[in-house]
Every structure is written in structure tokens, then in C-alpha cells.
Amino acid sequence: MLLSTAIVMFSLLLILGTIVVKGLPALSLDMITKAPESGYYLGGGGGILNAIVGSLLLAAGASVVSMIFGIPVALYLNIYLTRKSKLAEVIRVALDVMCGVPSIVYGAFGFAIMLYLGVRASLLGGIIAVSLLIMPVMIRAIDEVVRLVPHELIEASYSVGANRFETVFKVVVRQTLPGIISAVLLGFGRGIGDAASVLFTTGFTDRISFSLLEPVATLPLAIFFQLGTPLPEVQQRAYASAFILTVIILVLSLSARFLVSRYGRHMVK
């Protein structure tokens, strides 16, 4: 059993170690400050700023969209619906199933929506697909936090005359804010790292683009394309890009942990 646990931990160290050892030497300032110049994929100059910017825009957009739709759902499930509600149970199972649906299927579905709406591969398309992908994850994460809010707190709020809507947004949200933020960061991390869902929907470009209707580059795809070239120098850059992506993910994950432990103490226990 100890051996199995060691294998699991060791595999994480192995992955991180490989990425650091191969990625760090290939990393240069140009990588993170420049967009690809002509002939980049043949070993020309430039960097992957386009992909970094694109991924951040995409993940931020998708996080905001899923927050707007997701937070009310998580709150409704817990405060408006009772513990025994059949509806809540059905929705939770549906959301859990959606968490398990592979991202490539979200990509295909997002692509179908885009065909239907007449949107071509663009940041908007990517945001649609990635929001669908991360919303269930986000809702269930917030759901778990809101579920832990002491019932006395909610009743105290009712007893001073607040209605449910006020209770939800003035008491429950404030009480669970660190948890909500860490759920959003979780979704953000999922969004920034996912490649399969953006493959059809965001396209790819070498320019730095901020327009909703233009294709944008994303980090995972940049890694994938660079690794796919036969040139060792370009593959080196793929390792460096993977290193950048991993660092972003680690920072997100650690800051979520930090937020919960730092601000968690202001909560009413």
C-alpha cells in the first residue's frame, strides 16, 4: 500500500521533473515576450506570447461566463431547494455526468453550436465550448462549499427579516467567498489547460488577437503543434511552453489553496 502511494506521488514528481528538466533550459525571454515571427515553426525567432495571451483571454472569458450562470445554480440548489428535493438530486447527477463527459465531446458539441449560429473558429466559439466544459465542474465545487454553510446562519438571517434572495447574496455568498473563488480558479485552470475542446472551436493564429470574432492561439495547442514539427529546436520550445503552462497551473492551484486557508478563518464556523 505504501508502495502504491509512493508510485502515485512519484509519478507526479516524475512529470514535474521531466517538464522542468526539459523545459527550463529551453526557456528564454523571447518565448514569453514575443509572438511568433515568420518561419517560427521552422526554427525562426519569436515566442509564444500569442498563445499565452490567447489562453488567458479564453480561460478568463469562459470563467466569467460560467460564473454568471454557475454561481446562481449552486446557490439555488442549496438554499432554495431543500435537502430532500428531487429536482436538486436530478440536477446534481446530471452535473456529475457532465463533469465526466470528455472535453473532445464538448469540442464537437461546441462546434455544432457554432455551425448552427454561423460563427467560425474564434475566441467566441472557444469561450462557448470551454464554458460548457468548466461550468459543471465549477457548480459542483461551489455546491460542495455552500452545502457546508451552517443552517443556523441561514435561519439567523431569515429571523432578522431577510428574504431568501437577500440571504443568498448577502450572507451565504459572503460566508463562502473563499470557496467560490477557489472553485472559479479551479474552472480557470481547467479551461486554460484543455486542448481537445478548443481544437475545433478557437482555431489558431500567430498574431496576438483580442477580438471575440477572430481565432486566437492557445497554449495547449501551441505545445501540440510545436511538438509535432520534426525540428528538435522547435520541439525544445514545446517543452518550454509545457513548462510555462505547468507553472501557470501550479500557481493557480496554490493560490486557490492559499485563499481558502487565509480567508477561511473569517468564516462563521
Next chain:
Amino acid sequence: MNGRRLVDNIGGKLMLVLTVLSGVLLLLMAWGLVAKSSAILSLKPLDTLLFSGNWNPLRGEFGFFPFIAGTIWVVGVATVIAVPVSLLTAIYLSEYAGRKIKGIVNPFIDLLAGIPSVVYGVWGVLMIVPFVKNYIAPLYGTFSSGYCVLTAGIVLAVMIFPVIINVSVEVLNMVPREVREASLSLGATKWQTVKKVVLRRAMPGVIAANVLGIARAFGETMAVLMVAGNVAMIPKSLMDPAYPLPALIANNYGEMLSIPLYDSALFFAALLLFAVVFFFNLVSRAVLVRIEKGIR
């Protein structure tokens, strides 16, 4: 009726609509994928699509069997590796490990879950591919490029560790302490208690946890795409390349609009994945919900 009550009413209704919508989304996805793949479903009989090995989109032949076989091989290998390792880890974490060790191990598992699949893919290419090519394949006296079933299975196994471990630990923790204590007080050793009492009691949940992990393996795309080799043939051994369904979809999105029926065929592949994952998830979630209810 004052303003506050109006806000409460409208806000509540709006939230109800959003909540129902989030559930309906799942049905909408199923419907969208069925609608998109109906073109090919109406032209070809289902058994040809599923069990024919002829894959030649240019000539209008769409036999998915090589891809289905590839998926099953890869997922099978991942299952064989991941299930024992994750299960033992879960048992260790829930039954043996102290608070301190849990505090060290849990962040590891969370981080493992958070690593993007493309990074797993890079790791696979950098480490597992050469390992299989240079060490494992010669060991069996065969040649392999390293991009094969075994490599994809190993990478997938590591990817599904966190899923199986997290859910299993949760299930094991739900076994009441009294049950353990009763067993121990009858003179059973710790291991006997774990094996004959705790595991038996938690069995449905543990199986559900593993099914969830396997379902995750079915749909993983990028990492598998990068290490499985992607040759459209039915793998005959661990050292053969495979071409799983998700990789097929991901690799061909570029051409799919230029060849007739191709897009519909790829949506059919997505529908297949969706159906398998949906079924697996639904069954295991139903089991888990029932367990949770039994406890309360």
C-alpha cells in the same frame, strides 16, 4: 408587494430557470450529437459502422472497428495498471495514514488531477515513449517505436489515478467507524478488518469509483493522441500502435468539412464516446448517491 419581495420572486424564478437549464444541457448535448450524426446513421447500418474494419472516408467507407478496438485496448491497459495502484493508495489513505501523511499526499493527488492532458502528453513523449522503445520492447524481443498501446495505457493510468483515489477515499470514509471497531473487537487484525469488513461494505462504491476512472480514460484525447501512434489498424499486441476514437476526432477536424459524410462520421464517433461515458457515469453516480443516502 414591495421591491424586496419582487426581487426575491424574480431572482428566485431566474435562478430556477438557470438551474433547470444546466440539467437540460446534458439532454441538449445528446440531441445535438444525434442530430449531427443522423446523416451517416440513415445511410449505413449501425453494425457496419461499429464492426466493419474498412476505414476509407474518401470512398465513403466508415468502419469504426479499428478505432473502437484501439480505444478498448488502451483503456484496458490503463485499467489494469490504475485500478490496483489507486485502490491500495485509497485504502492506505483512508485506513492507515495519519493526519500528517494525508496532509502531504492529498495536495499531490490534487495537483496530479490539475495537470493539463497536453502536459501528460509531453511527459509521455519525453519519458514513457523512449522507455518502452528502449527497454520494454527489447525485453520481449520485439521492435516498437514506443508510440503504442502500452505507452498510451501507462500515461492514461497516471491520469486516472486521482479520479479513482479521490472517489474511493470518499466511499471508504463513509463506512461507519462502529463497523470497524466491531470487527477489531472480535480479534480481527487490521488487514482482516479492511479486507473482509470495510472493503466488502464499500464494494459498490469502490466499483463505482473505478468505473468513473475508466470512463475518464475513454474520453481522454490529447495525451493519447500524442503517444498512441495513430495508425488505423486493430492492435494485436501491447507494442502495436493504436488509434483510439478521441484521437480520430481530434486529428481529422481539418478535413471533415471537405469530404462528404466525414463530419457526420466524426460526430458519430463523438456520440459513441458520449454514450459510453454517459452510461458509465450515470450508473456509478446512481450507486454513489444511494450509498450517501444510506449513510444519512
